[in-house]
Amino acid sequence: MEQHRERDTEAWLEELDTIASGESVPSAGDDELLQLATRLVTALAPLQEIRRAAEIHHQRLPAHLRVKYARARRRPVHHLRLAVLVATLLVVALVVGVIGAGGLEAVWGGATRAWHASTSLDQINVVSMATLARPHAGLKPLPLLPAALPSDTQGAAYGVITDQSDPNVLVTFVADYRIAGQDVLLYEQPSYGPFSSSIAKPVRIGTMEGQLFRDDAGNNALQWYQHGMVCQITSKLPVQRLLALASIFQPIKSWDLLL
Amino acid sequence: MDMKRIAISAAWSSFVRQKEWSESIAGDHYTDFDAFYRQYYPRILVFLCFLVGKPEVAEDLASLVFEKALVHLADMQAPDTAGPWLFRVARNCATDYFRRCKPIVSLEQLITEEHPQAESLEAAAIASEEQGYLLAHLEQLTERERVAIGLKFVAGLHNREIARVLQIPEGTVGSLLYRALRRLRAALDVEGGRDGAAS
Secondary structure, X not given: OHHHHXXXXXXXXXXXXXXXXXXXXXXXXXXXXXXXXXXXXXXXXXXXXXXXXXXXXXXXXXXXXXXXXXXXXXXXXXXXXXXXXXXXXXXXXXXXXXXXXXXXXXXXXXXXXXXXXXXXXXXXXXXXXXXXXXXXOOOEOOOEEEOXXXXXXXEEEEEEEEOOOOOOEEEEEEEEEEEOOEEEEEEEEEOOOOOOOOOOEEEEEOOEEEEEEEXXXXXXXXXXXXXXXXXXXXXXXXXXXXXXXXXXXXXXXXXXXXX | OHHHHHHHHHHHHHHHHHHHHHHHHHHHHOXXXXXXXXXXXXXXXXXXXXXXXXXXXXXXXXXXXXXXXXXXXXXXXXXXHHHHHHHHHHHHHHHHHHHHOOOOOOHHHHHHHHOOOOOOHHHHHHHHHHHHHHHHXXXXXOHHHHHHHHHHHHOXXXXXXXXXXXXXXXXXXXXXXHHHHHHXXXXXXXXXXXXXXXX
């Protein structure tokens, strides 16, 4: 009995579907609600003309939506570029691991110089954190972090690239913060000294010297050398905020805070 | 310290999900937002016409719906839920519009204006009167019933899609449509009886 009712209901709904879509009309024997549905389809038919007109005249996004769409798309493209960077860094780390500890210093120096030489906003902005390992106890050297995060920090994630032959040797430290609704990405690499770029603008970070890279999309990259690490913060945040953040960086004493 | 770490982690994981979806929208699924717009705009427009009764208002609201879609790409979660999400936003936009100003044009007037009858005057008058009755009685349905009717008969959604828009089980959509038609039938019967009594 119950099954009968279910089958009837299903059949009724299927018939309603075909009537609503204009594919069929009810027969004289069908119930009055299906007859009413047909009248409704007829009464609402003029709206379908509006729909057909819209289908012809709205083939493309209007200009104001196109501008917004372009803005919405810009960030993900960013991510792609940085995923390429991370892949490059991973390859460098792999090469270092393959060559072995003997040539590590020379290779690492070269890799670092190459990284520095290629430092530009096109290549270093965002990193896919999912591809990176989490920091672990015993990893050295220890990176630097801000003594305190701004009160409008909405998220933070940390990742590391380690030496292929020794997982306790840090090759690159990456932090991804969300501050005031903007991505703030921090990259750090051990280095024997600072790198000076001719295209960057020299800036003061407290008592330290740093350099600022900017691009047309409003990205700022602030780079400086501190405690044996080259550090770089990349964000769309105003330069003053990046300088204030960079000025309170200090070496962490252990990984406990991030584990 | 642990508490703070958990809070940051939760905020981060939500942020990462947003990023992933933004990437998928711009990457694999809707490389061309034009196609998405082309697919949904006409149906959203006509659904809004049904709800607000004024094509120019419906156009403004439909534009607003797609602006919201661009701002809240992450809320759409996946391409198969993007359509229902748009219709849900359209319904909310219509509700907001009604809150701001009650429209002075009814659906009945809109359809008469948009669809001048081409048949004989007498046939046109009868058809128009009959349709007028029907559309006028739609106003007597609950908002949810009207939305369900609009999604089914105007936007052409399947029950599964309507269920996603209204966030109810699929089986309930059938009941809702059945109940809406029955109430409409009853309202027409009452009107017919009153007319009969009057004449």
